[in-house]
Amino acid sequence: MTLDPALFRQAMSRFASGVTVVTTIVDAKPYGLTVSAFASLSLDPALTIIAIDKRSPMHDLLLQARAFAINILSSEQESLSRHFAGPQKHDWSEITAAAGIRSIPLLDGALANMECGLFQAVDGGDHTIFIGQVEHVTLRDGLPLLYYRGAYHDLVQR
Known part of the structure; x- marks a missing residue:
């Protein structure tokens, strides 16, 4: 029996997740x-995973760079999430970031x-699972940006 990809996608959309960039x-870009x-x-060791579509330009860039930063977005950073999900994602003209220990941009306010x-890097079907060894962490207080069923949400504390 073949699983309907649309049904699988709908099932996965029911898992709320945080949002990262x-x-x-x-080459200094x-x-x-x-x-x-x-x-x-x-x-x-401290390890994280990210899954990147093999068709994404970011896939080959991560293989080339062999280093990356994971920026966990706050509830106030929906616009950053939309920016880096859209066609303008390579435009950094209005992005505020600091250089990390390997000069990788760290997004302000994350x-x-x-x-x-x-x-x-491990094969994962149409994605590659990039396992990162965490070398440095910076933390800030705030509430997370959440993604659920194709939309952004805020955390509601009980």
């Missing part, structure tokens, strides 16, 4: 991409910036 730098396929993998070296 993955950034890297190649910054790049970024909105990514919701992110998770922690290991505490010792709840967390995790700077990673590429630990391993």
Whole structure:
């Protein structure tokens, strides 16, 4: 029996996730991409995973750079998520970021910036799973930006 891809996509949309922007730098040029396929993998060593579509230009850039930052967005950064998900994602003219330990851009105002070296890249169907070894972390207080059923949401505390 073949699973209907649209049904699978609908099922996955029912899992609320945080929103990140993955950034890297190649030949002194910054790049970024909105990514919701992110998770922690290991505490010792500190490893995270991101899944990137093999057709995305960011895929080959990450392989070339062998390092990236994961910027966990706050509820006030929906516009950044939309920017790095859209066709203008390579325009950094109005983006505020600081250079990390490997000169990778760290987005200002993110709840967390995790700077990673590429630990391993693993085939994952139409995506590659990039395992990053976390080398440095910066934290800020705030509430997360959430994504659920194709829309942005804020965390409601009970």
